[in-house]
Amino acid sequence: GENVEQHPSTLSVQEGDSAVIKCTYSDSASNYFPWYKQELGKGPQLIIDIRSNVGEKKDQRIAVTLNKTAKHFSLHITETQPEDSAVYFCAASSYTSYGKLTFGQGTILTVHP
């Protein structure tokens, strides 16, 4: 089955710096790669996603890149703010298991004022 590895497990940055979180996946049939932000006591919230026919996608301070050949994708957050502090999860879904997301282990991002 699909396996998603996420690094780093913790990331600490100063306000205004950039943050990068990386994930690799194992299933060549994977075609959908969302990123979720989870704050304490809440469920995961979708912040950005990318499909396998696209190499990069941006939404204001957030961008995601996908390298299908290497089977890895990354989340980039620029101009970080204290409210960006949360746990971030990458995930993957394939056209064979279209209703299921396989999640990475999560990255605890701390943005220091």
Place this chain on the structure above:
Amino acid sequence: DAGVTQSPTHLIKTRGQQVTLRCSPKSGHDTVSWYQQALGQGPQFIFQYYEEEERQRGNFPDRFSGHQFPNYSSELNVNALLLGDSALYLCASSLTLSVSDYGYTFGSGTRLTVV
């Protein structure tokens, strides 16, 4: 517009007991998926319901079962609880069976503690 509603928010059960968790999907959504999130881990897929039938299932034992009602709400049942079942149980709803079409909306979860 109400999002995904889960109840109860917290629950403490004794090993060997049975538990039922409930989920109301976001308005307009007809597909419900359940995930188990152990402390410090990413969510793990349990199963997905659509048109009152289980459509996909993850690697969970038969002690985990579910149901979907005609109004699209759903229940997750866990029998013969083990200490290892302690986790946050998340419900996610979507517009279609395929998560890649429109994504999921997650609820805030039910925190289950088995003692």
